[in-house]
Amino acid sequence: MGKQKPPKPIDLARKPRGFPDKREGLIHAEQTMIERVTSVYRKWGFEGLDTGAFEFADALGKFLPDQDRPNAGVFALRDDDEQWMSLRYDLTAPLARFAAENWQTLAKPYRRYAAGPVWRNEKPGPGRFREFLQCDADTVGAAGAHADAEMIAMAAEAMRAAGAEDGEFAIRVNTRRLLNAVLEGVGATEETVRLTILRALDKLDKFGTSGVADLLGAGRMDESGDFTKGAGLDAASVKRVLAFAEAGRATRGETIEALGQAVGTGDDAKSGLAELEAISIALAALGTPEADVKFDPSIVRGLEYYTGPVFEAELLKETKDEDGNTVRIGSVGGGGRYDDLVARFTGEKIPATGFSVGISRLAAAFSISGEIDELNGPVVVLNMDRDNPAIALQLATELRQAGIRAEAYMGSSGMRPQMKYADRRRAPAVIMVGTDELEKGVVTIKDLKEGARQAAAIESNQEYREARPGQLEAPRGDMIARVREIVEAEG
RNA sequence: GCAGCCUUAGCUCAGUUGGUUAGAGCGCCGGUUUGUGGAGCCGGAGGUCCUUGGUUCGAAACCAAGAGGCUGUACCA
Structure with a gap:
């Protein structure tokens, strides 16, 4: 009945949340970060592997789409042949899929790095996307703490390659075996209770001791009044879990000692402590600075497939967001040992361990703090002579042939808009050739960065215009050399 | 998913008890005796006031539902 209004065209130009548009600056920051991290992986003897965006749903593991509704968490669709x-x-x-498929032909252990986008169908938020970049290294087919220690050492080196200095990051390490020992110690046999306890532990840094105590016991009320049901442990058990969670000490040796007190003498406790001990010794041999790696009993990580050591890379360095507020980036990567993952395909148990870096967060952190250079735009040749616009094309071509990024202004706007364009493109310089220059056989080159510096001291607009800061006139034959000086001086 | 808050120009926001053609700042575009980016001067574009339905003589304003956003929380292989 009601008149159907056609949708306004601009209302169709909407971007789905969590799928970021990336412009020059971000692209450059992320590519730089991928290069830095993968160069560390390659140096340690890992080889590249790139696989496609889609996998058959059943190859991805527990997320088997049930009939019509693929599970939340992944983006799924049905292929022509009805397969998910x-x-x-x-x-x-x-x-894991690739290793299982090609197991016979691979040199074992298989050491592989990979970088690329991954997708998660979850609620996005600041710093949380539905499409984002990861950069992984994994060793498939190597059991034992040395392979884990190598991952941890490499994670620390990757953080340093990314730009983190002493004390600006930490690799925090724990092992599932100790967590199992604690669960056993408080008699948590039921799966839901075990998971609730682990999730509570994981939130120690977020909610603090009392918040975690609530989650371990009856439950916790958040500030919006929403209530989260707890694990229902009695007071003594809560105390025992907390004692474990807070066993972190200044050095790894002291932490192992404190954990020994908190965790008992069961099989899991003994093997877990031995695992940390072995990792610590290996790290010393690998030359990883002691302060880079800490043992932290509250590290839990994903609940699904980790079987031994788990680790997390945390950026401690403080950065500022666009509004100038201080932001703690927090976790920028993680990993661990997953001995059962490949076995899903092969039946044979194949040990594996790996580490993953969240590129976007790292790039954002180091881009904001100036660790990654901002890119210059092209040199812009202004279109001054409307009777003979081809001169701008010719000059731009000469610059490009000399290997300088350059473009001729496309259009016939006045000079002021053309200057504004060059400014907005972050051009290092503009070239001006009008009738004056043509007659004299020269070009006018304006160094925009230098011009901006000089302009800071100029008060009035009229003076600013007359001063023509940063500008020089050069013989036509010297254009390329002079432009090159400007471009190279500004990186 | 659950809870709270929010939605007026590109951005940040005004908008009287419900009353004509809905405003500002910034930004944007163009010009400034066809030659100069920032802060000068002149001009300009840009809004079905998120959507739909309801109340009313009359709705940007009141009510309801929906959509979108923010924050917290849950989940996060």
């Missing part, structure tokens, strides 16, 4: 396919949610599951 899912966009990969990490780079580990495709690796």
Whole structure:
């Protein structure tokens, strides 16, 4: 009945949340970060592997779409032949699939790095996307703490390669075996209770001791009044879990000692402590600075497939967001040992361990703090002579032939808009050739960065215009050399 | 998913008890005796006031539902 209004065209130009548009600056920051991290992986002897965006849903593991409704968490669709396919949610599951498929032909252990986008169908938020970049290294087919220690050492080196200095990051390490020992110690046999306890532990840094105590016991009320049911442990058990969670000490040796007190003498406790001990010794041999790696009993990580050591890379360095507020970036990567993942395909138990870096967060952190250079735009040749616009094309071509990024202004706007354009493009310089220059056989070159510096001291607009800061006139034959000086001086 | 808050120009926001053609700042575009980016001067574009339905003589304003956003929380292989 009601008149159907056609949708306004601009209302169709909407971007789905969590799928970021990336412009020059961000692209450059992320590519730089991928290069830095993968160069560390390559240096340690890992080889590249790139797999497709989609995997068959059943190859991705527990997320089997049930009939019509693919599970939340992944993006899934049905192929022509009715098979469910899912966009990969990490780079580990495709690796497990690839390793299983090609196991016979691979040199074992298989050491592989990979970088690329992954997709998760979850609620996005600041710093949380539905499409984001990961950069992984994994060793498939190597049991034992040395392979884990190597991952941890490499994670620390990757953080340093990314730009983190002493004390600006920490790799925090724990092992599932100790967590199992604690669960056993408080008699948590029921799966839901075990998971609730682990999730509570994981939130120690977020909610603090009392918040975690609530989650371990009856439950916790958040500030919006929403209530989260707890694990229902009695007071003595809560105390025992907390004692474990807070056993972190200044050095790894002291932490192992404190954990020994908190965790008892069961099989899991003994093997877990031995695992940390072995990792610590290996790290010393690998030359990893002691302060880079801490043992932290509150590290839990994903609940699904980790079987031994788990670790997390945390950026401690403080950065500022666009509004100038201080932001703690927090976790920028993680990993661990997953001995059962490849076995899903092969039946044979194949040990594996790996580490994953969240590229976007790292790039954001180091881009904001100036660790990654901002890119200059092209040199812009202004279109001054409307009777003979081809001169701008010719000059731009000469610059490009000399290997300088350059473009001729496309259009016939006045000079002021053309200057504004060059400014907005972050051009290092503009070239001006009008009738004056043509007659004299020269070009006018304006160094925009130098001009801006000089302009800071100029008060009035009229003076600013007359001063023509940063500008020089050069013989036509010297254009390339002079422009090159300007471009190279500004990186 | 659950809870709270929010939605007026590109952005940040005004908008009287419900009353004509809905405003500002910034930004944007163009010009400034066809030659100069920032802060000068002149001009300009840009809004079905998120959507739909209801109340009313009359709705940007009141009510309901929906959509979108923010924050917290849950989940996060």
